[in-house]
Amino acid sequence: MALYVQKYGGTSVGTTERIEAVADKLKAFHDEGHQLVVAVSAMSGETNRLIGLAGAITDNPSPREMDVLVSTGEQVTIALLAMALEKRGITARSFTGWQVGIKTNRAYMKARIEDIETDKMRDVLNSGGIVIVAGFQGVDDDNNITTLGRGGSDTTGVALAAALNADECQIYTDVDGVYTTDPRVVPAARRMDTVTFEEMLEMASLGSKVLQIRSVEFAGKYKVPLRVLSSFKGGNGTLITTEENNSVENPVISGIAFNRDEAKVTVQGVPDIPGVASRILVPVSDANIEVDMIVQNVSEDGSTDFTFTVHRNDYQKALKLLTELAEELNAKGVNGTDDICKVSLVGVGMRSHAGVASKMFKTLADESINILAITTSEIKISVVIEEKYLELAVRALHTAFGLDAEVSEEQ
Amino acid sequence: MALYVQKYGGTSVGTTERIEAVADKLKAFHDEGHQLVVAVSAMSGETNRLIGLAGAITDNPSPREMDVLVSTGEQVTIALLAMALEKRGITARSFTGWQVGIKTNRAYMKARIEDIETDKMRDVLNSGGIVIVAGFQGVDDDNNITTLGRGGSDTTGVALAAALNADECQIYTDVDGVYTTDPRVVPAARRMDTVTFEEMLEMASLGSKVLQIRSVEFAGKYKVPLRVLSSFKGGNGTLITTEENNSVENPVISGIAFNRDEAKVTVQGVPDIPGVASRILVPVSDANIEVDMIVQNVSEDGSTDFTFTVHRNDYQKALKLLTELAEELNAKGVNGTDDICKVSLVGVGMRSHAGVASKMFKTLADESINILAITTSEIKISVVIEEKYLELAVRALHTAFGLDAEVSEEQ
Incomplete structure (x- = not known):
């Protein structure tokens, strides 16, 4: 029982x-x-x-x-x-x-x-x-x-x-489990029997819609074994565990997540002084806007361009807020765009394998896809690209990292 | 304010x-x-x-x-x-x-x-x-x-x-107020400017659908001035007050209520001994069935027929309950019908006017309508009749008690 x-x-x-x-x-x-x-x-x-x-x-x-x-x-x-x-x-x-x-x-x-x-x-x-x-x-x-x-x-x-x-x-x-990526974008995507919390968390946070991210956080924090199953088909679904799969066949990359609900806002030419990041981000946070990626480039004149990404629903609100703040920040201007997306490789195997990032960037370069921003974590590499390249990028990466299912001729 | x-x-x-x-x-x-x-x-x-x-x-x-x-x-x-x-x-x-x-x-x-x-x-x-x-x-x-x-x-x-x-x-x-009776049944029905709580309570309990009865009880008990108005038309509606209208034109009868949601159940031939009424009605009440009129006739053999009316929604439940109880009660049988209705005259003016009941019964007799049961209170007389006579009875009584609006030729 x-x-x-x-x-x-x-x-x-x-x-x-x-x-x-x-x-x-x-x-x-x-x-x-x-x-x-x-x-x-x-x-x-x-x-x-x-x-x-x-x-x-x-x-x-x-x-x-x-x-x-x-x-x-x-x-x-x-x-x-x-x-x-x-x-x-x-x-x-x-x-x-x-x-x-x-x-x-x-x-x-x-x-x-x-x-x-x-x-x-x-x-x-x-x-x-x-x-x-x-x-x-x-x-x-x-x-x-x-x-x-x-x-x-x-x-x-x-x-x-x-x-x-x-x-x-x-x-x-x-859906009947967690896939290596969205099968609607990559028909060769495979269902995983197990996935670690860390991987699932990255997948969810990066736009994989199978589970809500907070549910994965919660499950990981309280060590609740979590299983995703289909209401309609049978099967064991995908079990999300704390155990890493150590088999030899364990791929370096477990899955590819992507997210279209992205927008980026850039505050241009703010003085590069201590505290500027918090002066920009605290009001954003106070307005209940969640910030995802943050990129700061220092230019030669001592000012900095400060870019961050938000959910597309919060884009207008964030843009309006920062436009109002621009004068107070001594910024040269504020701009943004919401025709971007984020594509991420996720896998605990990355920890022990070098060269994942360079292989990712080369794969995208071979498809002439320009990278607008990059962030990395121990088990994830994310890039922001123009939204129109999303499907192309995901399919190319899925193949390049050996995730495609072996399709028999009969199928 | x-x-x-x-x-x-x-x-x-x-x-x-x-x-x-x-x-x-x-x-x-x-x-x-x-x-x-x-x-x-x-x-x-x-x-x-x-x-x-x-x-x-x-x-x-x-x-x-x-x-x-x-x-x-x-x-x-x-x-x-x-x-x-x-x-x-x-x-x-x-x-x-x-x-x-x-x-x-x-x-x-x-x-x-x-x-x-x-x-x-x-x-x-x-x-x-x-x-x-x-x-x-x-x-x-x-x-x-x-x-x-x-x-x-x-x-x-x-x-x-x-x-x-x-x-x-x-x-x-x-609706834009409380009428002397339902205008859909009697086109000559009139809106009342005021009506007493007692009258309204009787009207509501008798099936006038303008207000729910418990709301009127509550309002009367706590002396809350209560007004019924139309959401769509203007007008002052009808004020329900504790004040009686003492003007000379005050009619003996304020309104005529009726109720189609009636059913009656008769327990036949139960021994006429103390406590029989409670032995019948306590289980009914325990089953959350509200009993309205109660009529008990003693027959010559020392047994009694016990009849009560309930809401039509509770009819099957009441019938089933009493059929199960019949043996325990030593009753000869249980029967009932749900093709009845109740018609009631209501008016605080009744208190000071004799002859209302006899005029009511004569009016119905003139239309050849048979009365199945009668109850009275200080400001109300109710009769149960076959449902098919409802409109006929209400119109005849509305005219007989002088409630018809004066319709000008132009209208």
Whole structure:
């Protein structure tokens, strides 16, 4: 008997028929004697429907009220799934974020989970019932409803698994595992049986959409074994572990991630004095804009160009903010662009293999792709390039690093 | 400057355009310096959509999960209305039932409000903001979400007005006031400028759908001045007061209510011994079935036929329950029907006028309508008749008691 936390995404619960199919699946696990806590997303399309209602009223809705609005989506799903389980003779109890004490900070629309109460869930589990929890949502200390941002239901699942010390957190989704890269871009992409947290974290942070990054961070931090599986196909999916795969065939690069949601902002010609970076980045952070890559070049006249990348949704906001700050910073100007993307090689094997970066740059150069910025970490190399080269770059790198699946002639 | 609690029903907030129209109306009141607390229903159609989702999964959903499900409807409205107000430069803050501490008992789907916290609402009002509260919902002592049953948003409005000691509770709806009877049945029906709580209570309890009965009880008990107005037309609507209208023209009968949602159950031939009524009605009450009229006839053999009426929705449940109880009660049998209706004359003027009942019975007899049961109170006479005679009975009584509007030839 194990305690599993399972998370079902919007597509998996997209219709009442699919909710019934999830209930069948849960019943099978329950019949095997497992304890189940289930985190669910809104039915697919529902969150967008709600956002559309808000959009019909205002272009600039209050984040607090947006969270009140969109959090209803998951609340609908938990009730329907509990009903479907009860119809199958299984005791089930639904809980919204606040009902199960998912405490977050007050960063509306991108809140972070700070604490989860487990008493009520334990009561239901101990009496043989299944616990259904609304993903994506929580409540702050003042009882304001918060949401964790898009994909936040994954984080809910992992946080529940950590709080309950579950045996495994299983993320059911519409893909059957983690691939070496997006199969829509590279048809030869391969599903990985296992991937390390570090790699997965880099993949997620770099735009691989299988799991939300915070869910991976959470899982790594609390050592929650995390598995990505398909709601529709069978299979064991991909297990995300702390174990490195030490087999001889272990490739240097595990996967290639990419991200189109990029924009870059450059503050030109600011005096190169101590503190200038924080004078630029603190206001950005205060405006709740997350900064990704940061590049600073010193020019010969003692001034510096300071470039950073942000999510494309925050681009206009960041540009406006820095344009307002430019005078105060004695900057020569502010510019930016949002037709860029980021492509990253990820792999724990990089640690023991030199030459990955040079092979990457050569591969891109052979395709005449210009690199606009570079960052590296111990297990990752990222480059910013023009968005139009994205597919070309990913396919060339996937082949160059030996990631392509061996396709038999029969297929 | 006054403190108004206003309630807007599902039709009034049925689209984002109508929500914006409500925001315009609220802005006008706010600009005049009034303090506003607004209770809203789900957008029209939304509650039925949610019930339809549940119905696609099960015919017998758990009441607890139904409340989790349907309470999302009002939560959507509060967020959208708050956004519409903020767009107009007004501070607005939405609250779900649990957020504003609307404590109820645990009678899912027909819970009763026990307490409301006012601190958070006062804070918003004192800072010049408008408070938006989800109608129809609350939370029990164990933080389970509850709903007050259909029409419960009226009760929310009145309970908020009572808790806040508001100057008036204004129920905005799709009719422009309380009429002498339903104008769809009697085109000559007249809007009343005022009606007493007692009369309104009888009208509501007898099926007049303008206000939910519990909202009128609440308003009467806490002396909350209650006004029914149209969201769409202008006008002063109908004020429900503690004052009787003592003018000479005061009619003996104020209005005629009727109710199609009736069913009757008869337990035949139970021994006529002390306690038999409670042995029948306590299990019915325990099953959360509300009993309306009760008629007991003693027959000559020492047994009695015991008849009561219930809401038509509870008919099958009541019939099944009593069929199971019949043996234990030594009853000869149980039967019932749901093709009946109730027609009632209401008026505080009855107190000082004899002959109302006999005039009523004669009017019905003249139309050859058979009376199946009668109950009376100080200001009301109700008869149960076959449903097919409903319109005929109401029109004949409306004319006989002088309630018809004077229609000018031009109209």
